[in-house]
Amino acid sequence: GLGFIGTAAAQAGGSVHAKNQVLVSYADLNISSKAGAEVLLFRLRVAASKSCGGVPQMGDLHAEAAYDACFKQALDGAVAHVGSPTLAELYGKPMSQVAGR
DSSP: OEEEESSSOEETTTEEOOSSOEEEEOTTSOTTSHHHHHHHHHHHHHHHHHHTTSOOOTTOHHHHHHHHHHHHHHHHHHHHHHOOHHHHHHHTSOHHHHHTO
């Protein structure tokens, strides 16, 4: 599958559409396996950071708070969109919590 990660809602059709979109491919992964889900989670974290403008300078508390909120929203949305219980478990939230965010 292919997906986009960012700060907007997921849509049907195998992609996540966002204001600042970053393409995340997981067609090469078996995301029902723990190893595949770990690789996808890493890719999603990198993409979330990019879509949120990258990690801000240390000491800029306003930028850090905005980045943290953006990063969480982007990851929550992407994990919910992918819909893999294995990925959700690795992310630290059961599928029901991620989907009901």
